[in-house]
Amino acid sequence: MKNIFLNVFVLLSFNGTFFSQNSKSADSSIQKKIEKLEEFEKKASKIKVTGWVQAQFQIAESRGQNSYDGGNFATGQFDRFMIRRGRVKFTYSQNLSQYVLQMNATERGVNLVEIFAKVTDPWTKSVSLTSGVMNRPFGFEIQQSSADRETPERSRYVQMLLPNERDLGVMSTFQPLKGKKLFGLKLEAGIFSGNGIYVPGTGSTGTTGNTTAAGLIDTDNFKDIMARLREKKLDCRKSGRIYREKSSENIFCR
Template sequence: MRKINTVMNRAGKLVAIIGLLLIANVSKAQFLMDMIDTSTNVGKGMFSMYQKYDALRFSGYIQPQFQLAESKGAASYAGGDFGARVNNRFMLRRGRFRIDYGRYNKEQMPTVLFAFQFDGTERGVFIRDFYGRIFENKWNVLSFTGGMFARPFGYEVNLSSSDRETPERGRMSQILMKTERDLGVMASFSPQRKDHPLYFLRVDAGLFNGQGLAGPSDFDSHKDFIGRVSVRPIKLNARDWTVSGGVSCLYGGMEQFTPVVYKIHAAANGKEVFVRDSAADNVGQIAPRHYYGADVQFRIPNGKGKGATAFRGEYIRGVQTATAMESETPGTIPMENNRTAPLYIRRFDGAYFYFLQHLGSDKHQVVLRYDWYDPNREVSGKEIGEAGRNLTRADIRYDTYGAGYVYYMNDHVKMILWYDMVVNESTDLEGYTSDLKDNIFTCRLQFRF
């Protein structure tokens, strides 16, 4: 009988542990605790486990979707390029599972946070977030973060894919901040108490490797500085209209492992051309990656239970170092025929603009988005492809017009119907003399817990 009771007690504790670990909402956990009789062995075991693990929170989401492209083999920033003989596909765009562990002091101020997030799809399993954050508890205004986490630049980059109203971030965000995360350290000023006079303000500043998840490891000793100053939503009137925004800066670069660098200069005929610089002392120099951006968000409530009207915008410009055929930040040392490839330095700019409108209810929403990315703002149109100018497909500007409908079925499920019309400028390059057939329709379901 004693053995049976021991087995039953252990089984009860195991069930209790599993149940408590699956509870994400603390209030629900407290409700469950009120129903536990702590005078029993099982009850005492459950209470001790609750005290130990109540700081854990589990969350996640999956995004199965169907896509239809305008042509087979379409190149796309709506989830990756289509196969050479494919114009429609089912795919699991994201499958995220996240674990957070947080602790608070007696005044309910945060003291420490750990976060771990994985992404699993048919293409494999990858890490997304692996970081720790500590908070000072004298003034409750500072925190320090280390590990793999989102770069503190801009608004769209830091808006979670589970909360975003569009299937993907804009082309500019994906190219400049591929995978959004990077390894580094960051200090943040963000008052935790609502009565603090600077509660509305947040300042982040950090040092990062630079290539992020685009490469397996850091390939040079140079670090990127990223900083952002932002304000929380500020009420504009008694009807709860709010505005928020921020300014961002990335000042970094990558080491030049090759003496060959191409930069835009005006030729004798006045035309902008890529000029080859092959000086021996180029090796070891830092090729620039300098981004400067500003963003704003404006929200107008439509009434209780009727959602809101919102506007968002962000503009970024700067200098980008990449390769002849791509303007993405390299994740590894660029190679060409088993030799280090030449680097191309371009002046770019880009922006996005959102209009979001609920339709008489917070369950139905219409979204419009326009974004552009010009990887080389010093040339355009038929100049690209002209003999002797060394311009390639990486210099072509793209404008994307997107429209969609979002249906929030409940707190855990939403559906997105979205259409992207992608327009590239017409050039003299073979294959890019007219607009490509690369428009994409996406139908997505998101399940979230």
């Protein structure tokens, strides 16, 4: 009887040890999988995908009427449905660099809208260099996204001087961080090919009209130099005067 009890006790002890080891092994395996998922999530969080669509119905005053960025009407046509913009944008951001690719897809075709790389200096983090196809540093309208604008098209002077807003070139930006001197100041300056980009089916063909599937070809030695200075130091409120708080160095406009 004692031998039977001893054998049963040893068997139970062995099984308990076996299950304990299996449990620890399973916990370790689960922990490794969790760590891999967390690592993947950390990498994936650096990638941002956005997109939007603008659909239009247009009626013209005459058949075959000419247009600007929206594209001319076909011969004999005075009304039409169209996808004005169908955008998909991919942004990959790290601490000191950013990479952007944006495409436009409509019933007229697919074209490249933006593709650029931006790097920031690791010391002051106030100076950055951007190269590729990007918005030109000019005025306020160019910088504002078509998804946020209150009207379908930009003003006529922008459509004529800077068709499709973007161009191929290189740009430097100076923008001090919060808490640093000159915070609120943003200076952008760049050199661009001057040909703009080409959007299928629109009236914007730049200055040369020579195109590829990606856009316009730079066919001359002329370049555009552009710069933009912005200051955001004033806190503007509803009224019409500027004053300084007694207990603060802040300046407000009302």
